[in-house]
Amino acid sequence: IAPAMNQAMWRHPATQRNVSQLANDGWQLIGPAAGDQACGDVGPGRMSEPEVIVDCLAQHFASAAILPAPASAPHVVITAGPTREALDPVRYLSNHSSGKMGYALAAEAAAQGAQVTLISGPVNLPTPHGVERIDVETAAQMHHEALTLAPHAGLFIGCAAVADYRAASAAEHKIKKTDDSDTLTLTLVKNPDIIADVSALPTDQRPFVVGFAAETQDIARYAEDKLTRKGLDMIVANDVSQQGLGFGSDNNAALLLWRSATGTKQREAPPQPKTQLAALIIRHALSLLPSQLLSQRPSQPPSQLPSQSSGELS
Numbered sequence: 625i626a627p628a629m630n631q632a633m634w635r636h637p638a639t640q641r642n643v644s645q646l647a648n649d650g651w652q653l654i655g656p657a658a659g660d661q662a663c664g665d666v667g668p669g670r671m672s673e674p675e676v677i678v679d680c681l682a683q684h685f686a687s688a689a690i691l692p693a694p695a696s697a698p699h700v701v702i703t704a705g706p707t708r709e710a711l712d713p714v715r716y717l718s719n720h721s722s723g724k725m726g727y728a729l730a731a732e733a734a735a736q737g738a739q740v741t742l743i744s745g746p747v748n749l750p751t752p753h754g755v756e757r758i759d760v761e762t763a764a765q766m767h768h769e770a771l772t773l774a775p776h777a778g779l780f781i782g783c784a785a786v787a788d789y790r791a792a793s794a795a796e797h798k799i800k801k802t803d804d805s806d807t808l809t810l811t812l813v814k815n816p817d818i819i820a821d822v823s824a825l826p827t828d829q830r831p832f833v834v835g836f837a838a839e840t841q842d843i844a845r846y847a848e849d850k851l852t853r854k855g856l857d858m859i860v861a862n863d864v865s866q867q868g869l870g871f872g873s874d875n876n877a878a879l880l881l882w883r884s885a886t887g888t889k890q891r892e893a894p895p896q897p898k899t900q901l902a903a904l905i906i907r908h909a910l911s912l913l914p915s916q917l918l919s920q921r922p923s924q925p926p927s928q929l930p931s932q933s934s935g936e937l938s
């Protein structure tokens with residue numbers, strides 16, 4: 625289904641409910657795109673460009689075919705889920721990531737024959753078949769595991785919703801409510817940027833790096849900024865303000881941006897089940913991977929690898 629309608633009609637909760645129902649029933653939506661509309665409004669609801677529709681159809685039928693296992697597959701490291709930053713022994717800062725998108729990527733990469741390590745924040749999901757899972761809680765722990773494994777990987781995908789800040793110091797005992805004041809001031813400090821640090825690894829240790837961008841407006845512009853600022857090779861931008869998509873849901877839509885010799889290129893992936901979007905993302909990333917990263921790099925168990933933590937583990 626390639627919908628085309630006025631932006632207010634598209635945004636209407638009844639339309640969104642129906643769209644979500646269709647997606648849950650297995651229908652695939654192509655678009656809509658956003659921009660100028662025939663009536664003079666600006667917003668989501670434009671029919672996707674015919675090239676995008678054709679591309680989606682081609683992708684759909686290609687993925688429906690049984691793919692031969694690739695002759696060589698890279699070691700893929702994926703981060704997924706939220707991080708939790710303790711405020712005291714009973715409270716923490718976190719977000720709504722369920723891990724579904726990252727776990728779908730891990731399952732798909734494993735299905736395509738890759739050796740997959742999933743660095744997971746706290747989620748309620750079973751480990752996908754054939755995937756090695758490392759559980760972490762904080763951004764600092766995720767940073768440590770990522771920087772330990774990434775130099776031995778061909779492809780690194782940062783899908784986790786990492787807390788940008790943590791408490792300057794977590795209280796040793798439960799913070800008490802006081803009668804003196806109606807406010808409580810917390811001092812937060814920046815967490816390390818995991819994916820930027822992976823991207824900055826020396827060339828002979830650097831995997832192909834794919835990030836995600838969770839945006840609520842100006843998706844393409846903010847995503848391109850993150851692609852450049854964090855030094856990534858590809859970024860998957862998703863609009864996390866759309867009902868029924870993004871955080872916690874079974875469906876997602878995305879805009880893929882990647883660097884090419886002629887500048888940044890992009891491709892739209894319409895709303896669809898996260899499992900299906902994961903297949904599209906993995907296939908796209910693998911198609912961009914330089915051949916020297918396609919085969920497995922020598923890997924060692926994490927315990928034998930030198931620690932590359934920034935020393936920020938609290």
Ligand code: PMT
Pocket residue numbers: 703705720721722723724725726763782783784785786787788815816817818819820834835836837838839850862864870871872873
């Ligand atoms: O888990 P689900 O419920 O299935 O939801 C999926 C999702 C919405 C969480 C996922 O699709 C998604 O958008 N993940 C990225 C969320 C995010 O933190 O986006 P960001 O725009 O704040 O970060 C940009 C990139 O930097 C991401 O690759 C992120 O992993 C990385 N990052 C961010 C901060 C940090 N300190 N270190 C990082 O590596």
